[in-house]
Amino acid sequence: MLLVxxxxxxxxxxxxxxxxxxxxxxxxxxxxxxxYGNTHPLVKFLLLRVRTVYSFDLPQHGxxxxxxxxxxxxDAVQQVYDTISPIIQNKKIIFVAFxxxxxxxxxxxxxxxxxxxxxxxxxxxxxxRGDIELCKKxxxxxxxxxxxxxxxxxxxxxxHGETWRNTARFVQFVSTxxxxxxLYCTEQERKFIIGDKRVCFIIGEDEQVFPINEITSVLETxxxxxxxxxxxxxxxxxxxxxxxxxxxxxxxxxxxxxxRSKL
Numbered sequence: 001m002l003l004v005x006x007x008x009x010x011x012x013x014x015x016x017x018x019x020x021x022x023x024x025x026x027x028x029x030x031x032x033x034x035x036y037g038n039t040h041p042l043v044k045f046l047l048l049r050v051r052t053v054y055s056f057d058l059p060q061h062g063x064x065x066x067x068x069x070x071x072x073x074x075d076a077v078q079q080v081y082d083t084i085s086p087i088i089q090n091k092k093i094i095f096v097a098f099x100x101x102x103x104x105x106x107x108x109x110x111x112x113x114x115x116x117x118x119x120x121x122x123x124x125x126x127x128x129r130g131d132i133e134l135c136k137k138x139x140x141x142x143x144x145x146x147x148x149x150x151x152x153x154x155x156x157x158x159x160h161g162e163t164w165r166n167t168a169r170f171v172q173f174v175s176t177x178x179x180x181x182x183l184y185c186t187e188q189e190r191k192f193i194i195g196d197k198r199v200c201f202i203i204g205e206d207e208q209v210f211p212i213n214e215i216t217s218v219l220e221t222x223x224x225x226x227x228x229x230x231x232x233x234x235x236x237x238x239x240x241x242x243x244x245x246x247x248x249x250x251x252x253x254x255x256x257x258x259x260r261s262k263l
Contacts, residue, residue: 195224
């Protein structure tokens with residue numbers, strides 16, 4: 001049996017010395033991106049409101065773009081947990097994750113939140129539906145010839161600069177032939193998240209990858225988590241042209257009173 005080589009993922013730590021809060025934030029980037037640094041609008045926003053922001057390159061991204069995994073989904077999920085767990089243990093944590101990064105956190109949500117002192121989960125541009133059709137949709141958006149892909153590339157360069165060109169363009173978390181290699185939430189994982197009142201989804205009105213109607217259909221029954229809509233925002237707009245709308249939503253839910261009484 002092939003043993004998967006474990007590796008230590010580098011965690012980037014940004015500290016705010018001018019705050020009295022004991023809340024920290026863990027930020028997970030989206031597919032094809034790299035860790036969000038101190039110039040990223042989301043990180044700049046969080047640094048004004050928490051003590052420390054932690055970010056890292058997801059498996060098969062950035063500094064780990066050429067690190068092989070036997071089972072991309074299973075091993076990536078475990079490695080993200082192995083990286084995050086020492087950081088979050090017995091701390092008050094705001095998890096903020098985008099797209100693929102959100103799905104990786106959602107798959108470990110019960111396990112991760114059980115070791116936090118307190119927590120909030122904010123999932124941006126991500127959803128709870130997962131099947132082969134979603135996989136095909138993802139693949140189409142990463143076709144370099146599509147208008148959406150060209151928009152994505154401009155976003156990557158705006159957020160990460162030329163460094164991005166040397167990283168993996170997409171993570172191997174989808175397969176149109178093998179469902180075990182797809183990244184999505186199982187029914188049990190979805191139920192846990194839907195029942196968590198400390199979870200909030202922010203979905204763009206023009207979201208292409210995780211359309212509003214798909215997530216609302218999942219959240220219709222016995223849902224305790226929140227769904228907030230970012231006006232006129234598509235999947236690759238959240239931190240660029242659509243940031244003004246996303247920032248307004250984040251301010252409303254994180255503008256303290258102990259972080260708006262934790263959603």
